[in-house]
Amino acid sequence: MKISSAITTLTFAFLGAILSQGCNKQEDYEMQAKAYPMMTIKKGSMTLSYEFPATLKGIQDVDIYPQVSGTVKDVKFSEGQAVKKDQELFIIDPIPYEAKLEKAKANVASAEAELSSARFNRDAKASLYNKMATSKYESIKADNACKVAEANLNLAKAELKVAQENYDNTVVKSPVDGKLGMSSIRQGALVTAHSTHLVSVSDSSYVHAYFSLTENLVLFLNSNSEDEADFQIKFKLADGTMYDKIGEVDAASGIVDSTTGAITFRAKFPNPDGVIRSGSAGSVVIPMTLDDRIVIPQTATHEIQDKVFVFKFEDGKAVSTPVQILPYYDGSNYIVSEGLKVGDVIITEGAGLLRDGTPVTRKSEELEQSKSDNQAAVNK
Structure with missing residues (x-):
């Protein structure tokens, strides 16, 4: 009995040690687990936001050059003002062109008189030739003289048209509605036709923002636009504030730039208050929400x-x-x-x-x- 009791005691002690060791391992694990x-x-x-630097231009940016040379007699605008189409901007000394116009008119009148005489002579020679009273040579000569007179009249009329256009171009007008830029041309300045830059006018009722996207991003945007993605074109002004009008892409290049792998896009923004000026700095922002x-x-x-x-x-x-x-x-x-x-x-x-x-x-x-x-x- 004593031996059996001792064995039993040892057995329980051994089991207790095993259980105690297991508990300790569990406690150590829990202590180790952070x-x-x-x-x-x-x-x-998730809403993704892409921002790209953009070049801004009015829907029409026109550089105005004189069509005739001469001295500026009058400047009829203030820099930066809003102008209407056909509003007068500069007056170039018209006197030389007025003189040429009057000369061209006189040449036309002279050519018309010569043609009238030539026609009368041609008809007379033709009548005499029919009556055998003059030679065929004289009749043909009179007819050719009539044709020369007609050509001279046409030439005089062409010169008159040019003279009239030059005279009209002494008044330089705005080709579009818009706002004027700055100008260095003052009264008394000598300007050269097709060479001297007078002023620029920009129609900024809408502005175009030109920006570029990588081909990979374009493919991503296109694929997700069919997958319930929602994105719009916004504009961030130079001071970091967001413009309150939403734009739309209205043109895209059909060619990928081989050196940059980029595609150029154009976005159109309404600009009724003239907040954005042509040539301004800013960024196009494309926010896009991807759901599910x-x-x-x-x-x-x-x-x-x-x-x-x-x-x-x-x-x-x-x-x-x-x-x-x-x-x-x-x-x-x-x-x-x-x-x-x-x-x-x-x-x-x-x-x-x-x-x-x-x-x-x-x-x-x-x-x-x-x-x-x-x-x-x-x-x-």
Whole structure:
């Protein structure tokens, strides 16, 4: 009995040691497992925003040059003012052109008189020739003289047309409605036809913004525009404020720039108040909302050899998992296209410090909130 009792005692002691060791291992595991913030994957939306420098021009930017040379007699506008189409801007000394116009008119009158005499002589010679009273040579000569007179009249009329146009061009008018730029031309200045820049006028009731997108981004925007993506064209002014009118793309280059791989686009913005001036600096902004996507924080990812990984929480451990993400993000979040599904749990912070298989526990949101409230009370 004593021997049996001793064996029983030893058996219980051995079992107790094993259980105690198991409990200690469990306690050690729980002590080793560090708590990390995590999230359960579900689908949501993300708004991406793309910003590109743009060159701005009015729908019509016209540089005005004189069509005739001469001395400026009058400047009939103030720089920067709004003007209407055909409004007078400059007067160039018309006297030389008026004299040429009068001479051209006189030449036309003289040519008409010569043609009248030539026709009378031709008809007379033709009548005499029919009566055998003159030679055929004289009749043909009179007919040719009539044709020469007709040609001279046509030439005189052409010269008159040019003289009249030159005279009219001594008054320089605005070709479009718009606003004038600055001008260095003053009264008394000598200007040269087709060479001296007088002033520029811009029709800025609408403005065109020219910008470029990479071919890859164009393909991405086009593919997602068919996938419930929502994007508009906005404009950011030079001071960083957003223009309150929405634009639309009204033209795109049909050629990809071989050196940059970019495509040039043109967006049209209404500008009824003249807030945007032709030549202004600014940026085109394209916001686009993608719905029904898996969105994760950038802090949940880490990279190894150009591949992106996250850590799933599975069976109390961190499991390294490769994922595919879109190349465009909002600066703090990624959209995952492959590697995760709804219901997965991932670690959202500290991914760069973890290793595959590391024991982890989920940080209690209630505990964190309590700590935050306590800290706020201490700070007060």
